[in-house]
Amino acid sequence: MSFSRSSEPEEDSAVLPLPTRLAFVGNYLPRQCGIATFTTDLCTAIADRYGSARLFAIPVNDPDSTYDYPERVRLELTQEDKSSYERGAEFLNFNGNDLVCLQHEYGIFGGPAGSHVLALLRKLKMPLVTTLHTVLSDPDANQRAVLEEIAHLSDRLIVMSEHASTLLREVYGVPSGKIDLIPHGVPDFPFTDPNYFKDLFGTQGKPVLLTFGLLSPNKGIENVICALPRILEEHEDVVYIVSGATHPHIRRFEGEKYREGLQALAEELGVSSHVIFNNRFVSSEELIEHVGSADIYITPYRQEAQVVSGTLAIALGAGKAIISTPYWYAKELLADGRGVIVPFNDPDSIAEATIKLLDNDAERHAMRKRAYLHSRGTTWQKTAQAYMASFQRARIERMLRPRPALQDLFVPKATDRLPKLSTAHLSKMTDDTGILQHAIFSLPNCNEGYTTDDNARALIVATMLKDSLPSGSSDEHATLSHRYLAFLWLAFHDKTGRFRNFLSYGREWQEEVGSEDSHGRALWALGTVLGNSEDAGLRGAAGRLFEASASVTLTFTSPRAWAFSILGMQAYLDWFPGDRVIQDSRNVLANRLLTAYEHTQSESWQWFEKSLSYSNARLSQALLIAGWRSKNARMIEAGFESLRWLVAEQHRGHDVVFVPIGSRGFAVAGGIKARFDQQPVEACATIAACVLAYQITHEQQWLEEAWCAFRWFLGENDLQVPLYDAVTGGCKDGLHPDRVNENQGAESTLSFLMALLEMQNIEITNVENLNQETSVSI
Known part of the structure; x- marks a missing residue:
C-alpha cells in the first residue's frame, strides 16, 4: 500500500478523462x-x-x-x-x-x-x-x-x-x-505567532492551552482541568480554552451533563477563572482564530482505538505545539518530535509536559516548526x-476488471431462448420523416435529428420483418418500409451521386456529402429490399435508387464502406444473379478487401487493418458472402480465418462470454485492446457473420458463437445486465465499465432487432431441415 499525498492525476489519461x-x-x-x-x-x-x-x-x-x-x-x-x-x-x-x-x-x-x-x-x-x-x-x-x-x-x-x-x-x-x-x-494555515489572535479571546499576554471539537465524555478534558492546579503553580496566568459544542448525540440523551460536570470540577479545584468554555460549533472561518490563539494544543482522549482525529490534524497543520495521549492516530502523527505523548488519564503527566513546553520557548517553537512542515503535504488542495x-x-x-452490481447477479436472465419479437420501440422512434437517431432513456430525442445510417438499418429490419410479424401487422410493416425508403430518397443528392447523412429535426441537411460508410449502408438497405421484398412499388423505388448510387462505391477507400456495399450488392444479386455490372462491382470491392487482408495480416494479427474499430465482423461477413457466391476459395479461406481470429479476440479469457472491442480506444496491433464502451452494433455484426459461417459450413461451433454474442444482449456479459428491454422492445445503448447506458437509441435497437431476426431465421431453417430429414427417414 503506497500513495503519494501530492499525486496529481494525469489530465490527459489515455484511458479515461477525469471524472466530473x-x-x-x-x-x-x-x-x-x-x-x-x-x-x-x-x-x-x-x-x-x-x-x-x-x-x-x-x-x-x-x-x-x-x-x-x-x-x-x-x-x-x-x-x-x-x-x-x-x-x-x-x-x-x-x-x-x-x-x-x-x-x-x-x-x-x-x-x-x-x-x-x-x-x-x-x-x-x-x-x-x-x-x-x-x-x-x-x-x-x-x-x-x-x-x-x-x-x-x-x-x-x-x-x-x-x-x-x-x-x-x-x-x-x-x-x-x-x-x-x-x-x-487541513486548511492552508499561515505560520503565525499565537499572540496575534489572543486579544479576540481576552487572553493577550497569557499562555493559552486549547482543546477544540465536539464535546463528549471520551475526550478526557477533565484530566487537563485536573492538571491545571499544578500548571498554575509554575505559570499563574495560563488559560485553558475548551472550544466546541456538546456532540448532538450526547446532548440528545444526556443534555449538557458532561459540560456542567467539567464546570463543576473547575469550580471545585479553584481554577474556573482560568477555564473558558466556548459553547458553540466553530465555523471554518473561526477555526483559524481559535487554533491560532493557542500556544499548546492538547488532545487528552481516553481510548487508544482511534485511527483519525480531524482536530489533531488541524492543530498540526496550524503549527501548534501538541500534547496528546497515545491513541493510535496521535502516536503516528506526532512521531519524530512533532508532539509530546503522555499516558492515558494521567493529569500529572499532562501538567509536567505543559510546564516543560512553556518553560522552554526554543523547544516549543522547534516542535511547532516540525509539525507545520510535516503538514504541508496534507493541505486540502x-x-x-x-x-x-x-x-x-x-x-x-x-x-x-469490470464487475456487475451486486443486485444484478441475482436478477433472473433468460439467456437460453430467443425473446419475443417486439417492434414497439421501433415504431415509437419513428415519425413521419424517419427514425430518430437518439433517445433519452426510452423517449425519442428529437433534438438530435435523423441519420441515413439509422434509416438504412431500419429499412433492412423492416424488410426482414415481413416473415416475422404476426398476421395483421403487414400494414404497419409496409408503412415503416416506405417511410425509411422515402428517407433514403430524401438523403440522396443527385448532383453528387452521394447520400447525405445527418438531417436536423427541422429537416435541414447538415452536410452536402455524407460518409462513405453511410452510403454503403444505404446501398446495403436498397439491395436488401430488392432481394427480399415482395412489394412491387417498394422494389421499383429501391431499384432506381440502387442503380443511381451503386457505381460511386468503386471510388471509396473505407474497408467498411466496401463491406456494406458488398452486402447490398450480394442481396441484389440473389434476386438478379445475371447482372454482370453489379457482379463485377462486387468482385472489385471483395478483391480490395482480400488484398487489404493479405497485406496486413500476420500470425498474431489476422485482420484487414492495423486496428479493430467498429462493425468489425462485417468485413469478414462481406468477404465470406462474396467468396461463397462467386466460388472464390481464397476469399472464403480469408473470411473464415479473419472471423475465427476476431471471435477469439472477443472472448473474456477462456470464458464463453462475448466481449466486443470497446469503442473507447478500440484496438491497435501490438497495443491495448479497449474493453469498453461495448456497443450493440458489434454483437449484431458478429452474430450475422457467424450465422453466415454456419450456413456455409453447417459446423455447430459457428452457431454456438452466434448464441454467445446474442446472449450478450440478454445479460451474459461483463456486468451481468440485459441490454434488451422486454418492456419497451428497445435495446440500451451499450455497456460502460460500471453500468449500462440506459438510452435506447436507434442504432442499438436496430442492432438488436437485426440480431434477433438473424437468430430466428437460423432456428426456422434448422427446424425445416430437421423436418425434411425426418420425412426422408420415414
Whole structure:
C-alpha cells in the first residue's frame, strides 16, 4: 500500500478523462459532526480544484432533525429509513454519476452497526470509493460484517493512517493494493505567532492551552482541568480554552451533563477563572482564530482505538505545539518530535509536559516548526489531488476488471431462448420523416435529428420483418418500409451521386456529402429490399435508387464502406444473379478487401487493418458472402480465418462470454485492446457473420458463437445486465465499465432487432431441415 499525498492525476489519461460527476455520501454542514465537516471540506477542495458543476452531496439526517443545507446537497437520506437508502441508489444510478465516494462511520447510518447503508451500496452501478473514518481492531459480529461487505463493494478504500491500513489488512483481510493512504486534509494555515489572535479571546499576554471539537465524555478534558492546579503553580496566568459544542448525540440523551460536570470540577479545584468554555460549533472561518490563539494544543482522549482525529490534524497543520495521549492516530502523527505523548488519564503527566513546553520557548517553537512542515503535504488542495487520483484509479480498474452490481447477479436472465419479437420501440422512434437517431432513456430525442445510417438499418429490419410479424401487422410493416425508403430518397443528392447523412429535426441537411460508410449502408438497405421484398412499388423505388448510387462505391477507400456495399450488392444479386455490372462491382470491392487482408495480416494479427474499430465482423461477413457466391476459395479461406481470429479476440479469457472491442480506444496491433464502451452494433455484426459461417459450413461451433454474442444482449456479459428491454422492445445503448447506458437509441435497437431476426431465421431453417430429414427417414 503506497500513495503519494501530492499525486496529481494525469489530465490527459489515455484511458479515461477525469471524472466530473461525483457524489459524496456522508454527513454535511450545517449538521454538527466531524464527518459533516470533513465531507464539506473535501467537497469544497475538489470543487475549487476541478470544478463543481456535477459535484453534489447526499447527507444522512439523524432522527427528528432537519438542516438548512447548501445548494450542493441534492438528496437527503433518513437515518433509520432503509427505503431512503434504496431510493438514494436509484437516484445515483439514473443521474449517470462517474463515481460515488462514501464517508463511512458506523454511527451515522441506521440499522445494526450502520448496516442500512449497504442497501444503497449493493445497488450502485458506478465505482465506489470509501473513506473509512473508523477501523476497529476488535469489532463485534455486526461491525465486522458491515465493514467486510463495504470493503467488498468498494473499488478502493481510503484511510488516513498507517495503523488503519494495517488493521484493514490483518483484521479484515483487505488486500494492500486496494488501500490508499491519504492523510486528513487541513486548511492552508499561515505560520503565525499565537499572540496575534489572543486579544479576540481576552487572553493577550497569557499562555493559552486549547482543546477544540465536539464535546463528549471520551475526550478526557477533565484530566487537563485536573492538571491545571499544578500548571498554575509554575505559570499563574495560563488559560485553558475548551472550544466546541456538546456532540448532538450526547446532548440528545444526556443534555449538557458532561459540560456542567467539567464546570463543576473547575469550580471545585479553584481554577474556573482560568477555564473558558466556548459553547458553540466553530465555523471554518473561526477555526483559524481559535487554533491560532493557542500556544499548546492538547488532545487528552481516553481510548487508544482511534485511527483519525480531524482536530489533531488541524492543530498540526496550524503549527501548534501538541500534547496528546497515545491513541493510535496521535502516536503516528506526532512521531519524530512533532508532539509530546503522555499516558492515558494521567493529569500529572499532562501538567509536567505543559510546564516543560512553556518553560522552554526554543523547544516549543522547534516542535511547532516540525509539525507545520510535516503538514504541508496534507493541505486540502493536496488532499483533493490525492482523492482525484484515487477516483481515477478506481475507474480505470473497473474498466480493466469490470464487475456487475451486486443486485444484478441475482436478477433472473433468460439467456437460453430467443425473446419475443417486439417492434414497439421501433415504431415509437419513428415519425413521419424517419427514425430518430437518439433517445433519452426510452423517449425519442428529437433534438438530435435523423441519420441515413439509422434509416438504412431500419429499412433492412423492416424488410426482414415481413416473415416475422404476426398476421395483421403487414400494414404497419409496409408503412415503416416506405417511410425509411422515402428517407433514403430524401438523403440522396443527385448532383453528387452521394447520400447525405445527418438531417436536423427541422429537416435541414447538415452536410452536402455524407460518409462513405453511410452510403454503403444505404446501398446495403436498397439491395436488401430488392432481394427480399415482395412489394412491387417498394422494389421499383429501391431499384432506381440502387442503380443511381451503386457505381460511386468503386471510388471509396473505407474497408467498411466496401463491406456494406458488398452486402447490398450480394442481396441484389440473389434476386438478379445475371447482372454482370453489379457482379463485377462486387468482385472489385471483395478483391480490395482480400488484398487489404493479405497485406496486413500476420500470425498474431489476422485482420484487414492495423486496428479493430467498429462493425468489425462485417468485413469478414462481406468477404465470406462474396467468396461463397462467386466460388472464390481464397476469399472464403480469408473470411473464415479473419472471423475465427476476431471471435477469439472477443472472448473474456477462456470464458464463453462475448466481449466486443470497446469503442473507447478500440484496438491497435501490438497495443491495448479497449474493453469498453461495448456497443450493440458489434454483437449484431458478429452474430450475422457467424450465422453466415454456419450456413456455409453447417459446423455447430459457428452457431454456438452466434448464441454467445446474442446472449450478450440478454445479460451474459461483463456486468451481468440485459441490454434488451422486454418492456419497451428497445435495446440500451451499450455497456460502460460500471453500468449500462440506459438510452435506447436507434442504432442499438436496430442492432438488436437485426440480431434477433438473424437468430430466428437460423432456428426456422434448422427446424425445416430437421423436418425434411425426418420425412426422408420415414
